[in-house]
Amino acid sequence: MTLLAAVYAAVLAGLVLAGVPVLWVVAGAALVLLAQWFSTERLARRMTRARYVTAEQEPELHAVLDRLCALADQPKPRLALSPDPAPNAYTVGRSRRSVTIIVTEGLRRRLTPEELTSVLAHEIAHVLHRDVAVMTLASSLAIFLASAAKGTGQLAVRAPALFLEEFPVGIVLGLGVLLGGAAAAVASFVAHLPLRALSRARELAADRTAADLLGQPGQLASALLKVHEGAGIPLTDLRRGVPALGLVACRTRKGSLMATHPDVHTRVARLLGTG
Template structure:
């Protein structure tokens, strides 16, 4: 985040480097394993390189499209642009594109592979519920993701899991419908497909655990950065409390549509309550932990707010 005034976070940088290093090793082992179990080299290369290029260059557009969001001009959303303008001036960072998603799910997210392609998006549900200081605090949180470059890291880190998940599904279909006959020169297509499924499932599990751990830490880091930049940790805490409290009032279908993007949201959208796979392997730390951190920052700043 060279050049920005968001507080540096060596812990986040270390975790991003460590996660990416481990994923690169897993990625290499994944490619080698696919070749060793009998998958043609050209097909491995096509899938891996194709997915990598597609996700790297299209992730922002895909996220905006999937959320029904669209970029807005200062004339279309003057108040939202004014908040982003002020925060970017305060943080001394380039202004990203600004978008709005027309949904009552109160949330915000940042996407884009770098500062030039970055987009900060707020939902209409978020803007309707929060006052100006709370909205500013949430957008500062999202801008810190851009400044820390963890949006790019999460995009790249998620790539391996997507490829592994795709190959697992493809392998299962081949294993079920591909027949059990042996090739003249080796194992049957069904056996190769099953081996691909095993390798892919292991890789998916490893990437899942690594990216979830990184995701939880980066949310705490963004909360800290936003609180110190604005000097009003209570505004962020108030926004967090409002948003999580109002999630229960959102229709279940809307929450289910939003859940796939939880890793990029300010706070996750859950359609189920209680302990679940989503909460055990959460993309975000518990709300109580985030509020406790913000309370500690308030004491440190001596604002009492």
């Protein structure tokens, strides 16, 4: 978190040194944070095509949540189901009282009721630890920088054509926008390194809390191994810049610094007390 704060401070200081008024920089950062804070849950549901389900529609899942929330002394979150065939579960929301747990149909089909309970306990652990709020606050500027880098890259390609009649204005403008986009991309990449490390640490903590909550670490270990079997894990991350904490991430190289989750064998070993 300290490293991440240093990266963000450097970005904001760079904008001020570049001539942007301090008030604009502060207001812009606040707007970015507020936009992420209030839109995360809605965006995550839209990206996963999830819909809220009531206790009448899904009595078994709601009964599991009721039990887990009683064990954890935690307000019951909203429950949503996604038609996604990839096995996963997500926790999104700003606080303990405004949180939604999203379960995919692929996860329900692959796991036993006991394993699914352990997965929901993992998501409840994220709520207890306030992980979604932490990751939303921590990732807002990094996500904005990544979006800015992509947008300025596209604009840099178009700028020369837009101002071709006023040569060399178009070329100069294009280069300026390209340099700005490159700076945003570098800052975003550097900011994402501590973010991903933070995410991996929070996943391990949620695994442990889920195991303690149920007293059955083997069930969560079994669920993790099942979810990672075969071709079920997607190649691309459905979250796409939305700070939603999922049970598993898209496929990444083992030991990758940009991985949002620890390697599954590391997680299983920790749960079973062998790592």
